[in-house]
Amino acid sequence: MVSIKDVAKDAGVSPQTVSNCINNPSIVKPATRKLVEASIERLNYTPNASARRLRTQRSNTIGIGIAPVSYSQVYDRFLHALVTEADANGIRVILYKTDSQQDEIRQFDALRARGDVDSFVLTDTTHDDPRLAWLHEHHQPFVLFGRPWGADDMNDPATPWVDVDGHYGIAEMTQHLILHGRKHIGFIGWPGVSGTGMDRYAGWRDAMLGARMAGPDELEQLYEEAKNDILSGQTACIALLDRRPDLDAIVCVSDTLAIGAATVLPSDTDIIITGFDDTVSARSMGLSSIAQPLIESARHIVRITQEQFVAPAAGRAGNGTGGATGSGGTSVNRKPDAIVSAPPTDDRHVLLKPTLVIR
Amino acid sequence: MVSIKDVAKDAGVSPQTVSNCINNPSIVKPATRKLVEASIERLNYTPNASARRLRTQRSNTIGIGIAPVSYSQVYDRFLHALVTEADANGIRVILYKTDSQQDEIRQFDALRARGDVDSFVLTDTTHDDPRLAWLHEHHQPFVLFGRPWGADDMNDPATPWVDVDGHYGIAEMTQHLILHGRKHIGFIGWPGVSGTGMDRYAGWRDAMLGARMAGPDELEQLYEEAKNDILSGQTACIALLDRRPDLDAIVCVSDTLAIGAATVLPSDTDIIITGFDDTVSARSMGLSSIAQPLIESARHIVRITQEQFVAPAAGRAGNGTGGATGSGGTSVNRKPDAIVSAPPTDDRHVLLKPTLVIR
DNA sequence: CTGTTAGCGCATTCAC
């Protein structure tokens, strides 16, 4: 392994100057800098991460959990987006298992104690989530992907989150259908009190009521619940059509349910089925769907993570001289205000708009 | 952060003794050991990973890639299994992006140079895979999940792999159907020369020929190709039934295709559809499927990874005193011979048997 | 602007 000393020797400078070239290039004379950079290139030098971490007491690593069975169809795409954005900022992503919320807390504790991570990304937050309590208690930085439904601290700066506006997405889709002449639009949603599910349901409800396509009493007829699997989608669709044979469109809370619904439609039907998440399956079936801005979400998550260290609780941080992206990495000059496309726009709570994919 | 010195002070011993208690407990007197362990417990001490890595020049970390779009429906389950097995052995898992094979090589290079990773886990190996060439050239340890199809080094100890026997799984499923009276069994496979796809196809073919359920000439009629999405599964199923209305079962190379096939069957049909991977969707649809032993796969991958460092190219290593699993972690005393359930049984090439899930 | 000194936390020599 080639170390900073080798580079120093090769360039005829001190190790310190090499370090400066990497971490604080502006303070070193351009001439010597060129020299050093040439040596770095020639020797193919890369700073040792462990040594740097030991010295700086920062891991430049974020941890994210993986459950035994995936939360959703988009989780792997989200992981890819997160890793991509992290990589562009010189940050690594460590994976840990989450067999349960308690298990996840144990992982927090271990990773934290070993100094393996700076911050965590949590998904699937629940009411009174014990993980949040633990993280707060231990002053452990984190960012939620998904809002802390049911928690009081939705706007607490100490509970940063990034989420996609399901209400908006479903409402837009419903309005799109209305605009294209659909008059009787059903909805297949998830049972229970999942915040995400209720939010999406409300999108359909509000769009329907807003366009006066149904009275409050009629909504119930147009609504069916289903567990998130294909068979349940089929069953729900059949039940819905049985009750309301006049339906000309069904908005589904997920692509999985949409596929279930679509596969039990009579072959000569005109009924439109729509889903959520724009999965490969929906695409192949020609179903309209709603795409989450995963890359943008990941970008905000990484940004917030970074900011937690430069400015523990305040607003934006100047781009300053602190950037330590040794190699690669796109520019970090971002204008969050231009990215955040919906209210809550304080920079620790970001609600992003999904986009309709009409097929 | 509590360090080894704090523990030493608390226990009234030298830092060295504390280190020994952790890494080489046998050489320290039981009495003092108890003392130290009590202090460790009391102070909730955990060794700093970066410091240890810097000292030992081992990261105890394996890297695994995540593609923009998932290789398969089981990838996240595999990730969970891998993380679980790694965790049980005191190993962490780092995630990196793989937008292409070339991109993955860049990641190898970066992670390796920074000392972030000891070993890599690769999936989706292709013919003349440039990643393998790079890894070999740089003497970078790795393990494949999936065989190196088309490569000459299938049995090369320097190219360790763990895979699931698709041929066996599909053949077993086909035989199961035959045993239960099915006489005309079709197959929907993937197009192209994917090693995995051809292996599974061969399983069906060999089972059919072996049971004399079809002559070599008839096989072609019973076979249809489809891209791995639901619509293609539907189309293929229709084409197959159109050509051979007498079919009473269709074996599919994946659950996705099986779901496509199942959703276009007439409602009064008796035709059995089977899939591969035992996904939630297949389960919900009541389809028989073939489950990969992901945990066992992950276990072997982790084991091989470990062995690459204790015994670079030879056989088994004694359990010795080298184990450095500070916390948690189940026993590492395994008998691979009892686990490996199919030939290639040299311990660097493991072919595992999947299990039928009959519904 | 550059070089020297020191130490992050740990594990591996060696003395004792």
Place this chain on the structure above:
DNA sequence: GTGAATGCGCTAACAG
């Protein structure tokens, strides 16, 4: 069996 040194590779203080 235990304690005292040394250095892994790097960067944050200083001194020049």
